[in-house]
Amino acid sequence: MSLNTNDNTTESTTAPDTFHLHCTINGQPIERDVEVDRSLLSFLRDDLGLTGTKGSCLEGECGSCTVLIDGVPFNSCVTLAGRVNGRSVTTIEGFAQDDKPAILQEKFLETGSVQCGYCSPGLILTAYALLQANPEITEEELIKGMEANICRCTGYTAIIEALRRARREMLK
Amino acid sequence: MPSSTESNKPDTMPQVEPLAGQSCKRIDGADKVAGRAMYGADLFPGQAELFAKVVRSPEAHARVLSLDTSKALAVEGVVGVYTHKDVGGTNRHGLIRRDHPVLVEDHVRYRGDALALVVAKSERAAESARDLVEAHFEKLPVIGTIDQALASGAPKIHPDGNVMGDKRIRKGDVEAALRTSDVVVSDTFETQTTDHAFLDLEAGIARWDGELLTIHAAGQWVHEERRLVALALGLGPERIRIIQPCTGGAFGGREDISIQIHLGLAALHHPGKTIALRYSRSESMIARHKRHALRIHYTLGAKRDGTLTAARIVVYSDEGAYASTGIAVMRKAASHATGPLRVPNVSVDVYGVHTNNNPTGAMRGFGACQMAIASNGIIERLARVLKMGPVTLFEKNLIEPGDEVTTGQHPENITIKECLRAALDKFHSKPYPNDPLPPHLKRGWGVSVMCFGLGYGDGFPDCSRAKVAIDEQGIITVYTGGVDVGQGLLNMAAQVAGTELGAKLEHVRVVAADTGRTDESGSSSATRQTYFTGNAVRMAASELREQLLDITGNCLKVHPHEISLGPGGAKNTPGFAYETANPDNHMSLGDLVREGKKRGYPLEARAMFKPRTVPGDPNTGKSPKAFVTYLFGAHVSQVLVDIETGETRVERHIGCHDVGKAINPQSVEGQIAGGVAQGIGMALMEEVVMRDGRMLNPGFTDYIVPTIRDIPPVEAIYLEHDDPGGPYGAHGVGEPPLIGAVPAVLAAIYNATGAAPNKLPCNPENMWWMLNDPQRRGDFTVTQAM
Numbered sequence: 013m014s015l016n017t018n019d020n021t022t023e024s025t026t027a028p029d030t031f032h033l034h035c036t037i038n039g040q041p042i043e044r045d046v047e048v049d050r051s052l053l054s055f056l057r058d059d060l061g062l063t064g065t066k067g068s069c070l071e072g073e074c075g076s077c078t079v080l081i082d083g084v085p086f087n088s089c090v091t092l093a094g095r096v097n098g099r100s101v102t103t104i105e106g107f108a109q110d111d112k113p114a115i116l117q118e119k120f121l122e123t124g125s126v127q128c129g130y131c132s133p134g135l136i137l138t139a140y141a142l143l144q145a146n147p148e149i150t151e152e153e154l155i156k157g158m159e160a161n162i163c164r165c166t167g168y169t170a171i172i173e174a175l176r177r178a179r180r181e182m183l184k
Numbered sequence: 185m186p187s188s189t190e191s192n193k194p195d196t197m198p199q200v201e202p203l204a205g206q207s208c209k210r211i212d213g214a215d216k217v218a219g220r221a222m223y224g225a226d227l228f229p230g231q232a233e234l235f236a237k238v239v240r241s242p243e244a245h246a247r248v249l250s251l252d253t254s255k256a257l258a259v260e261g262v263v264g265v266y267t268h269k270d271v272g273g274t275n276r277h278g279l280i281r282r283d284h285p286v287l288v289e290d291h292v293r294y295r296g297d298a299l300a301l302v303v304a305k306s307e308r309a310a311e312s313a314r315d316l317v318e319a320h321f322e323k324l325p326v327i328g329t330i331d332q333a334l335a336s337g338a339p340k341i342h343p344d345g346n347v348m349g350d351k352r353i354r355k356g357d358v359e360a361a362l363r364t365s366d367v368v369v370s371d372t373f374e375t376q377t378t379d380h381a382f383l384d385l386e387a388g389i390a391r392w393d394g395e396l397l398t399i400h401a402a403g404q405w406v407h408e409e410r411r412l413v414a415l416a417l418g419l420g421p422e423r424i425r426i427i428q429p430c431t432g433g434a435f436g437g438r439e440d441i442s443i444q445i446h447l448g449l450a451a452l453h454h455p456g457k458t459i460a461l462r463y464s465r466s467e468s469m470i471a472r473h474k475r476h477a478l479r480i481h482y483t484l485g486a487k488r489d490g491t492l493t494a495a496r497i498v499v500y501s502d503e504g505a506y507a508s509t510g511i512a513v514m515r516k517a518a519s520h521a522t523g524p525l526r527v528p529n530v531s532v533d534v535y536g537v538h539t540n541n542n543p544t545g546a547m548r549g550f551g552a553c554q555m556a557i558a559s560n561g562i563i564e565r566l567a568r569v570l571k572m573g574p575v576t577l578f579e580k581n582l583i584e585p586g587d588e589v590t591t592g593q594h595p596e597n598i599t600i601k602e603c604l605r606a607a608l609d610k611f612h613s614k615p616y617p618n619d620p621l622p623p624h625l626k627r628g629w630g631v632s633v634m635c636f637g638l639g640y641g642d643g644f645p646d647c648s649r650a651k652v653a654i655d656e657q658g659i660i661t662v663y664t665g666g667v668d669v670g671q672g673l674l675n676m677a678a679q680v681a682g683t684e685l686g687a688k689l690e691h692v693r694v695v696a697a698d699t700g701r702t703d704e705s706g707s708s709s710a711t712r713q714t715y716f717t718g719n720a721v722r723m724a725a726s727e728l729r730e731q732l733l734d735i736t737g738n739c740l741k742v743h744p745h746e747i748s749l750g751p752g753g754a755k756n757t758p759g760f761a762y763e764t765a766n767p768d769n770h771m772s773l774g775d776l777v778r779e780g781k782k783r784g785y786p787l788e789a790r791a792m793f794k795p796r797t798v799p800g801d802p803n804t805g806k807s808p809k810a811f812v813t814y815l816f817g818a819h820v821s822q823v824l825v826d827i828e829t830g831e832t833r834v835e836r837h838i839g840c841h842d843v844g845k846a847i848n849p850q851s852v853e854g855q856i857a858g859g860v861a862q863g864i865g866m867a868l869m870e871e872v873v874m875r876d877g878r879m880l881n882p883g884f885t886d887y888i889v890p891t892i893r894d895i896p897p898v899e900a901i902y903l904e905h906d907d908p909g910g911p912y913g914a915h916g917v918g919e920p921p922l923i924g925a926v927p928a929v930l931a932a933i934y935n936a937t938g939a940a941p942n943k944l945p946c947n948p949e950n951m952w953w954m955l956n957d958p959q960r961r962g963d964f965t966v967t968q969a970m
Contacts, residue, residue, distance in 0.1 A: 063226035064219020066432075068383040069465050069884035076383055104219035117217040121209050124850040127858065128670025129216025130383040130432030136217060159891045162884070164383055164433050165670050166854055167861030168892045169900070 035096045037062070038106020046093045052086075053077045055093035056103060064104035064133050068162075075161030078134035079103050085141045087160075104133035107140070115181050116140055119174040127165035135161045139175055143182050154179055203682040204912045207850035208689045211674050212430065221430040224387035224402055225462050231389055232460030234263060236450040237310040239300040239317045240471065241292040244328075244540040244877025245341070246321035248290050248299070255316040256302055261309030264453055265317065266301045271449060273418030277441045279408070281507040283342065284543070286416050286445045292321070293341055293505035294540050295877055296471040303450045303459065326540050326877040330479065330500045333537045341505065341538040348503045348536040349511050351518040353590060353805035356529030361494035365485030369566045371964035373482060373558040374943045377502070377872040378475040378865075380547055381889050382669075384432020386472075387462030390447035392455050397424045398700075399447050402431040404438045404546075405707035406697045407665055416445045417452060424448070428697035434669035435862070436546030439709055440473050440508050469882040474872055475547035476513055477502045480558040484527075485968075490572055492581045494529035497521045497558070501544070503536040508545030510536050515642055517551030519800070519810055522590045523559040524600040524635040525581050530590060532805070540877040546709055548862060552636055553923045560632045560927035561942065564934050565964045574931065578604065578633055589635060592806040595814035599842045599905050600633055604818035606901050607631065607840035611820040614836075621824075627835070629822040630931020634924040637811025638916055639712045643799030646812070648716035649703035652681050652724040653788035654732070656781075658758025658773030660685055660692045662725075665705035666717045667697040671918060672851040673713050677721050679847050680911055684725035685732070686749030691758040703790065711815065711916040714847060716793055718911035723791035731787060732773070735780040736761040740769050749773075795909065813909055817841035817920045819860070819928035825936045830951030832933060834864050838899040839921050844907035845914040856900035856921045863925020865890045871945050940964055 030045040037060065046055055053070075056062040056079070065088055068076035072090035079088045080102040081095075108114045116136045119125070126132050135158065142149060142157040149157075154175050163171060215221040253265040268275050268287040275289070276282040288297050300317050304310035327333045333346040340346060362368055388401030397419060403409045406426040414421040426444065443461045450459040463471065479500045485493040499517060503510040514534045521532040549556075563581075567574040582600050589595060608631070621627060640646040651663040662681045668674045678692040685692075695701055705717050733744035740747070740763060748764045762770030771779075780787050800807040822836040839856045846852040869888040873880040881887045906913030930941045939954050942964070946954075 057225075058229060061229040062219075063222070063229060066223070066383070067225065068385060071465070071883055071885055073884035074383065104217075108218065117214075120217050121213045124207070124210075124854045126210055126213045126216050127672070127854055128382070128384065128432040129213070129221055129430070130223065130670075132217050133219045155892055159893045162383065162889055162891060164381055164435075164862070164889065165858045167857030167859070167898050168890075168895050169857035169898045170850075170854055171892065172897055 031094045033093060033097055035098065036100040038102060048094060050093045052079065052088040052091040052093045052096060056088060062103050062105050066130055066133060068130065075134045075138060076131055078137045078161065080137055080141055083141060083144060085138045104137060107137065116178045119178040123170045123174040123177065125166060125170040125174040131161060131163045135163065135171065139178065143179060147183055151176055151179065203679040203689060204847045206679070207848055208675060208679060210672065211678055211689065211694065223384050223432055224400065224429045225385065227389045227400055227429060228460045231458050233457045234303050234305060234450070234454055234459050235307040235310045236446060236459055236461040237302045237314045238298045238446055239302060239314050241288065241295055241297040241299055243292050243321050243323060244295045245324040245326045246292045247324065248288060248292060249320040249322055251299060252318040253300060255318065256313035259309055259313040259316060261305040262302060262313045263305060264303040265313065266449060266453060270453065271417065273416045275416060277412045277416050277445060278507055279440060279509050280511050282415065284506040286449065294542055295879065296542060298446070301446050301449060303454060328539060328541065328874060328876045330502055330537045330539065333539050341540065346538045348507060348538050349514060350536065351514045351534040351805065352803070353518050353521065353530055353532040354803065355592065358494045358496050358529045358531040361529040362483065362485045362496065365493045365968060366488040367566065367569055367966065368483060368485045368968040369562060369569055369964060369966055370483040371562060371565060371942050373480040373561055375478045375554045375557060376944045377477045377541070377874065378547065378870045379469055379872050379887055380435040380437030381887065382433030382435060382437055385463050385465060385468050386442040388429065388443050388447055389458050389460050390451040391458045392451040394455055395423065397448050397451055398427065399424070399444055400427045400429050401444045401447060402428055402438055403444065404434050404667055404669065404709055406667060406699050407704040408707065409441065409444050410699045412441055413445050413448050417448050425700040427700070428667045431667065431669040434708065435548045436550065436709060437472055438669065439546040439707065442472065465884065466882040469887065470879055473508045473543040473545035474504070476510070476544040476551065476554065478517065478554040480554065482558045482562045484562045484566055486566055486570065490570055490577050490580045492525060492527045495522055495527045497532045499534040501534060501536045502541060503538050504541045504543040505538065506543040508543040510544060513545065513551040517555050518805060519591045519637060520552040520555045520635070521559065523556055524583050524633050524816060525559060526583050526587055541874050548859065548919050548922045550710070550919065553926065556632065556634045556923045557927050557930065561930060561940065564630070564931050565940055569966050575608065575631055578631065582633060589814065591800055591810040593808060593810050597905050597907055598816065599903060600635065600816040600818065602903055603816050603840045603842055604631065604633055606903060607818040607820045607838050610838045610899055610901055624826055624828040626825045626827055626936040627822070628932045628936025629820060630928055630935045632819045632924050632927035632931060634817050634920060636711065636815045636920045636923060638715055638815055639710050639812045641797045641811035642807065643797050646706060646712065646716065646797070647792060647794040648705040648720040649790065649792045650705065650717060650720035650724045651703060651788060651790045652721065652728050654728060654773060654777055656774050656777050658691065658777065660687055662692065662694045662721055663702045664694070664696050664717050664721065665702040666713050667708045669708055671708065671855065672848060673708060673717065675848050675851060676714050676718055680718050680721045681725040684722055684729050685759070686751060687759050688751040711918040711920065714914050714916040715813065715910050718847065718914060719793040720791050722911045723793060724789045727789035727791065731780065731785050731789070732761060732776055735776050735783065735785060736771065739771060739779055742769065813907055813915050815842065815915055815920050817924045819924040821928035821932040823929060823932040823936055825933060827937060827955050830948035830955065832868055832946055832951065834896055834929060836896055836899065837864065837925065838901065839924055840901040840903065841917055841920050842903040842905050843914065843917045844910050845904050845912045846902050847912065847914050849902070852902050852917050853900040855917045856902070857898035859921025860898045860925040861890050861895045863922040864895055864929060866945065867926045867929035868946050
């Protein structure tokens with residue numbers, strides 16, 4: 013009788029099968045049993061306590077939950093945890109381990125790109141992946157590549173400036 | 185006498201750059217970009233012991249005949265299923281009228297109404313059980329539109345009927361003035377229902393230890409939320425503590441109660457257990473209040489030379505199922521009906537009508553935004569009839585110092601002409617593109633003007649409090665009940681206190697929005713926190729400064745007027761007090777505090793800022809001071825419209841606002857750019873689509889908000905004409921940028937296409953109809969044409 017409310021986990025009434033997952037999260041090997049229908053977002057947050065990855069639309073539209081899987085950005089809300097078996101996942105917590113991500117974070121802060129901050133981890137990870145994947149990326153391509161990450165506070169003006177400045181420094 | 189070492193000497197003597205006016209980085213920013221900031225749902229891991237889920241009605245309008253919870257209770261892991269019978273207090277909430285049931289007794293009024301609350305050992309079990317609560321209904325006719333609600337014989341959504349209330353304004357003799365006008369122009373503007381779409385979903389935890397109910401949940405006014413929880417659950421407010429976690433946006437969408445009472449209810453039934461409750465995106469959209477859709481009938485008269493004579497405005501507002509802040513929104517719509525235009529004769533009637541749609545309440549702009557669409561739009565139409573440029577017509581009719589606004593108030597600082605001029609200068613500083621366009625593309629530009637009464641206004645008590653303290657390390661702590669939802673209240677408070685006390689930002693802490701530790705400071709809404717809480721913080725910090733100067737005077741044997749406070753030197757220590765003319769005679773703030781304690785000084789100070797406003801006359805709406813102050817702004821937008829597909833792209837957008845004083849210029853520019861983006865979203869794409877009480881697009885796949893590719897870099901300008909009532913002359917900026925943005929985009933579309941938009945949003949579908957259906961194209965009426 014209830015609404016279909018597209019929940020954080022699943023709708024099934026019986027306990028689902030589990031899957032034995034091996035992966036690397038932020039450089040650390042991880043081995044856990046997870047339900048086969050568990051999202052990567054829920055696995056990271058609820059099982060591993062890595063709450064820097066944010067859930068928002070829960071249907072792959074806003075990019076708040078972006079993580080890097082082998083360096084490529086994915087929406088963790090619509091990625092099953094089992095999909096990262098044998099792969100390497102980077103979340104915002106594991107991010108500032110060399111100085112290049114810190115450049116992005118610093119540029120976000122200095123340009124006023126952080127208001128409520130809820131979109132910031134996803135935006136930073138997406139931008140980092142784009143800059144890493146293509147050192148020749150143009151400013152236009154970089155901005156275009158960010159269109160799957162929604163920010164509701166800033167109007168993107170400051171974010172565009174942060175991306176410009178980070179691109180200049182990271183590509184030096 | 186304690187004295188500091190030479191290397192620690194203050195290094196910025198004698199003048200310290202005040203923090204108020206600097207683009208300091210967000211004090212919570214480093215945690216946010218590192219993923220360390222703790223939002224509501226981030227409190228779950230390691231803390232949540234039981235999970236609650238809300239059972240929501242699948243019917244929009246019905247009598248509840250029975251509710252069977254037995255199957256839900258039988259689900260493994262379920263520890264309780266609660267209905268209205270389990271609620272100890274009034275079972276009601278609501279910011280103005282307490283009409284919204286925590287759990288429905290017998291009458292379902294919209295599809296978000298809560299029927300029951302399930303509590304289980306896992307979220308999965310709670311979700312499974314939620315779907316097994318069986319309700320039997322007697323369906324009632326669903327009232328999906330204002331017209332259905334007003335039809336004779338329509339079922340009553342509330343015992344008093346479907347008209348929730350009305351607001352009126354009467355100034356001069358409108359009918360006589362319209363009869364003698366050379367031109368009279370009329371149109372009907374339909375604005376849409378929109379969603380706040382903040383990213384941080386409603387989520388929080390609560391615990392009842394037998395003495396105190398502690399709730400961690402994001403709202404916009406923790407002390408009011410405590411009152412509402414107390415009333416609904418029948419628990420004294422002194423036994424409730426509400427703490428705001430880090431909050432990912434609000435925009436008015438957290439003003440009404442969301443999870444707080446349900447969390448408290450579950451906690452009271454499970455003492456000693458930490459309860460967790462969160463919404464999915466669709467539940468968030470289905471449950472939460474929305475922006476009012478208004479239907480605005482606007483008639484405007486003018487003389488042949490463009491001088492406005494009279495406005496007759498009738499507004500119908502879809503209030504949805506419950507009152508929320510609707511009455512205040514109606515009042516704000518009425519009092520802003522003519523914006524910053526000089527109109528000698530005005531009549532406004534606003535009718536709020538209940539439907540079985542979502543309750544409608546606060547959202548950035550709060551009624552003033554919809555009225556700006558109509559008042560700017562009707563001027564655009566009049567300009568065409570008079571064959572005048574819209575800018576010329578605006579400039580002719582903008583209020584000037586000494587003039588009055590819709591309510592008869594004479595604002596102290598009227599700077600709308602300066603705003604419009606600055607926005608236009610910026611626009612014209614770049615050449616207008618004259619590249620040849622293919623025939624299906626049309627370019628245009630347009631302007632808008634806006635004003636906004638700050639604060640609750642109309643005699644409603646409006647108050648902020650603050651406490652400022654200093655410790656033996658010289659660290660300053662500001663305590664305020666105000667919430668930071670991302671807008672930057674923490675920086676505002678820290679920068680104001682730091683300015684008064686000559687401190688660097690890193691030596692100022694802010695404790696905010698915790699009913700257990702902070703005094704009530706009103707809501708983060710109505711663009712009020714910089715003005716209200718900023719003043720309270722400044723007053724408290726100023727009193728603390730006096731204590732410090734007295735202590736210093738005593739210790740250094742100089743008179744307080746000869747003493748300065750300044751930040752520390754090379755070692756970046758907290759600040760110093762020193763003799764202004766002889767900085768070598770100084771002592772550290774830490775030493776000062778220790779000396780002060782010996783002398784019995786409190787070393788903290790509290791302040792309250794509570795300016796009064798005057799309620800409008802019930803028959804005329806007239807008030808000498810409906811609002812504490814007025815804010816002004818003007819926008820210019822440039823668009824490119826594809827008249828074949830109806831797609832519109834904003835190419836440039838300039839927003840100019842007089843903020844009195846920018847306490848943090850970067851935050852001000854961020855508010856302008858963010859408000860413009862939400863305004864572009866409202867103008868072009870956002871719409872909650874309701875059919876017979878059912879929301880058709882409760883998710884971001886179908887509820888479209890702007891992405892980085894939809895918004896050009898916003899050209900934000902702020903003017904600083906001191907507001908005599910604000911801290912350092914500041915007033916605020918939160919809502920005005922959205923209010924100004926929408927009508928400027930619509931004016932640009934009109935200029936580009938020759939068709940006058942009056943139905944929002946201007947998405948491809950509505951644009952196509954407007955451009956291709958002769959009935960709709962330019963369908964405003966001209967009843968007297970010179």
